[in-house]
Amino acid sequence: MVLSHVTRxxxxxxxxxxxxxARTALFCWAFAKRHGGGGGSGKFxxxxxxxxxxxxxxxxxxxxxxDLAWLCIDWDEGPTLKYTDSGATRTIGGDPRGVGPFFxxxxxxxxxxxxxxxxxxxxxxxxxxxxEELEAxxxxxxxxxxxxxxxxxxxxxISDIAERIRRMQSGEPHVVRFFAxxxxxxxxxxxxxxxxxxxGELDDFVIRKQDGLPTYHFAVVCDDEAMGxxxxxxxxxxxxxxxxxxxxxxALGYRTPAYAxxxxxxxxxxxxxxxxxxxxxxxxxxxxxxxxxxxxxIAAVCAGTKLDEKTLKDFLAAxxxxxxxxxKIAAFLKITLPEIEVADxxxxxxxxxxxxxxxxxLGWNPGLKLPDGKDREKFTLREIGELFTLxxxxxxxxxxxRAKLLSFNADYLxxxxxxxxxxxxxxxxxxxxxxxxxxxxxxxxDIAALVRTFRSGDTxxxxxxxxxxxxxxxxxxxxxxxxxxxxxxxxxxxxxxxFAADPAPREKNLLANNLQGLxxxxxxxxxxxxxxxxxxxxxxxxxxxxxxxxxxxxxGPIAQALRVALTGTGVTPGMTETLxxxxxxxxxxxxxxVLA
RNA sequence: GGCCCCGUCGUCUAGCCUGGUCCAGGACACAUCCCUUUCACGGAUGUGACAUGGGUUCGAAUCCCAUCGGGGUCACCA
Numbered sequence: 001m002v003l004s005h006v007t008r009x010x011x012x013x014x015x016x017x018x019x020x021x022a023r024t025a026l027f028c029w030a031f032a033k034r035h036g037g038g039g040g041s042g043k044f045x046x047x048x049x050x051x052x053x054x055x056x057x058x059x060x061x062x063x064x065x066x067d068l069a070w071l072c073i074d075w076d077e078g079p080t081l082k083y084t085d086s087g088a089t090r091t092i093g094g095d096p097r098g099v100g101p102f103f104x105x106x107x108x109x110x111x112x113x114x115x116x117x118x119x120x121x122x123x124x125x126x127x128x129x130x131x132e133e134l135e136a137x138x139x140x141x142x143x144x145x146x147x148x149x150x151x152x153x154x155x156x157x158i159s160d161i162a163e164r165i166r167r168m169q170s171g172e173p174h175v176v177r178f179f180a181x182x183x184x185x186x187x188x189x190x191x192x193x194x195x196x197x198x199x200g201e202l203d204d205f206v207i208r209k210q211d212g213l214p215t216y217h218f219a220v221v222c223d224d225e226a227m228g229x230x231x232x233x234x235x236x237x238x239x240x241x242x243x244x245x246x247x248x249x250x251a252l253g254y255r256t257p258a259y260a261x262x263x264x265x266x267x268x269x270x271x272x273x274x275x276x277x278x279x280x281x282x283x284x285x286x287x288x289x290x291x292x293x294x295x296x297x298i299a300a301v302c303a304g305t306k307l308d309e310k311t312l313k314d315f316l317a318a319x320x321x322x323x324x325x326x327x328k329i330a331a332f333l334k335i336t337l338p339e340i341e342v343a344d345x346x347x348x349x350x351x352x353x354x355x356x357x358x359x360x361x362l363g364w365n366p367g368l369k370l371p372d373g374k375d376r377e378k379f380t381l382r383e384i385g386e387l388f389t390l391x392x393x394x395x396x397x398x399x400x401x402r403a404k405l406l407s408f409n410a411d412y413l414x415x416x417x418x419x420x421x422x423x424x425x426x427x428x429x430x431x432x433x434x435x436x437x438x439x440x441x442x443x444x445x446d447i448a449a450l451v452r453t454f455r456s457g458d459t460x461x462x463x464x465x466x467x468x469x470x471x472x473x474x475x476x477x478x479x480x481x482x483x484x485x486x487x488x489x490x491x492x493x494x495x496x497x498x499f500a501a502d503p504a505p506r507e508k509n510l511l512a513n514n515l516q517g518l519x520x521x522x523x524x525x526x527x528x529x530x531x532x533x534x535x536x537x538x539x540x541x542x543x544x545x546x547x548x549x550x551x552x553x554x555x556g557p558i559a560q561a562l563r564v565a566l567t568g569t570g571v572t573p574g575m576t577e578t579l580x581x582x583x584x585x586x587x588x589x590x591x592x593x594v595l596a
Numbered sequence: 597g598g599c600c601c602c603g604u605c606g607u608c609u610a611g612c613c614u615g616g617u618c619c620a621g622g623a624c625a626c627a628u629c630c631c632u633u634u635c636a637c638g639g640a641u642g643u644g645a646c647a648u649g650g651g652u653u654c655g656a657a658u659c660c661c662a663u664c665g666g667g668g669u670c671a672c673c674a
Binding site for chain 2: 010011012014049051052054055131134135138142144145146147148149175192195196197198201203205206208209210211213215216217219220235236237238239240241261263264266268270358361362363365367369370373374375376377391394395396397398399400401403404405406407408410414471472473474475484505509543547554555556557558559560562563564569570571572573574575576
């Protein structure tokens with residue numbers, strides 16, 4: 001069978017999957033799906049570009065694969081991954097056509113054979129300049145405001161090809177350069193149209209590095225041919241590389257795939273979305289805190305973060321952008337660092353379906369309307385795979401608006417049943433605890449408390465579903481849901497501490513109006529004491545009835561008094577759920593305590 | 597700086613190819629009001645954009661040109 005729509009996602013394993021990479025992968029996946037993925041003529045494959053020996057790691061490769069799997073962007077061909085998600089294990093990847101391996105570092109023989117062929121045909125040649133020499137030449141060009149290009153003529157040894165090969169074979173350190181053709185190159189792009197690059201723009205770029213590994217340009221071209229890739233969908237930052245690839249394809253006698261370069265994604269302030277944003281955010285927060293608290297504050301930060309002063313000072317001076325340091329500072333200052341990688345969003349409690357949908361709409365839009373005439377914005381992964389076409393990809397860069405993502409996430413959360421929410425929330429809590437020890441991540445202490453409180457055997461107790469009902473409408477992420485769950489995790493001591501910390505709710509809802517709140521509580525207490533069974537429904541009725549008997553327009557005053565008595569705060573989810581979850585014994589004890 | 601790409605509300609966008617139905621529609625955010633047992637949810641309303649200047653045309657967000665603005669890229673990284 002001829003595979004007519006083969007796409008690939010080709011990350012280099014130097015860290016986690018970036019949110020922009022996730023969109024690229026999604027589009028590649030969707031394009032293949034749209035053209036009969038799976039059993040049809042469309043295939044989506046994953047290739048790991050680990051030709052940068054120093055920066056690549058197997059751990060990163062695995063992390064990226066897991067991030068993709070979590071998003072449900074499964075590759076038809078590529079490294080195999082056994083992925084377990086809420087109990088179900090699936091195997092992703094494989095090599096049915098025998099085009100692997102999918103790690104470039106394992107394909108060196110293929111690259112070298114092709115490179116030697118080019119050298120023999122006079123289309124590539126060994127070069128012996130040192131990086132220092134080239135760097136010096138580059139500096140001169142930059143100083144003169146000229147475009148630096150590797151100047152074949154100035155080395156004037158090209159004709160000496162036999163001599164070059166001899167030196168190469170004798171083991172002299174060298175790189176191999178591609179003999180750039182002196183002709184204009186047109187890149188056909190399904191998003192941007194034809195992009196013409198004038199003759200002479202290309203220089204003799206390196207195709208094999210001194211360490212013997214091919215450069216990205218060479219490996220990509222080689223592999224796309226070998227793997228039968230027909231469509232290359234990638235970010236626009238690669239557009240300038242494409243002429244090189246087209247030139248190489250011609251020299252090697254390969255087919256040129258169809259290209260589609262998609263617009264870039266930036267932060268709202270227009271800067272690049274990069275890991276360094278985390279350090280920047282932490283640094284700014286630390287500086288603000290120090291300005292506010294005085295120079296001695298650094299000692300407190302050292303104690304609180306368990307970082308030594310030198311590390312902090314270096315960090316402040318922007319001498320390093322350590323993510324670990326940034327995270328410790330963030331935990332200490334109780335700020336959240338910006339999410340950049342898929343794993344960050346996962347840890348923050350976003351849903352893969354929300355991320356996928358949001359990110360898909362950054363640069364792509366099917367232009368569909370809802371029955372009421374409004375624009376359709378919500379799509380499942382499956383629908384994206386059915387609707388995706390290149391002509392609906394835009395050309396303009398976009399900014400990543402977390403507020404809108406949050407809103408999407410809240411919508412997807414709200415769509416779930418209470419049972420589904422409880423289940424997935426529970427899974428998230430346990431994953432989060434497994435990944436980040438609550439002892440070193442203070443933000444996770446509440447998660448640990450929640451899991452402790454609602455665990456039942458090796459799963460969660462039914463009351464977590466009640467909690468889910470209580471917090472779901474006020475949570476935009478799973479982590480948000482933890483925040484609004486605090487009321488259910490409070491100890492008596494926490495409540496007392498709350499009263500001490502903030503007397504206002506007590507004043508307002510218990511003591512004001514001549515002790516109205518306390519008076520109502522005193523009268524309501526016997527009703528609570530006798531109340532049975534202790535269910536949301538019956539408690540709700542009891543509250544309504546009591547309000548009526550007191551000639552109150554609504555149960556507001558008594559509900560507020562209860563809320564404060566039970567939690568020390570004036571803000572919790574609905575009173576019904578609050579009473580139900582805190583439980584009869586604790587409710588009675590705390591009401592009595594307030595009345596005493 | 598060279599080369600390349602792009603330019604509709606603050607943000608994501610629909611409309612542009614195939615000019616008129618667009619004094620430009622939706623979503624997020626923001627504001628006001630309603631609902632309400634606090635906080636939310638929900639409902640209603642509002643503020644808000646065709647970068648600028650020239651053409652072409654009876655008519656331009658839509659076609660053409662220029663200007664301005666933004667971005668990408670110029671490695672033995674990918």
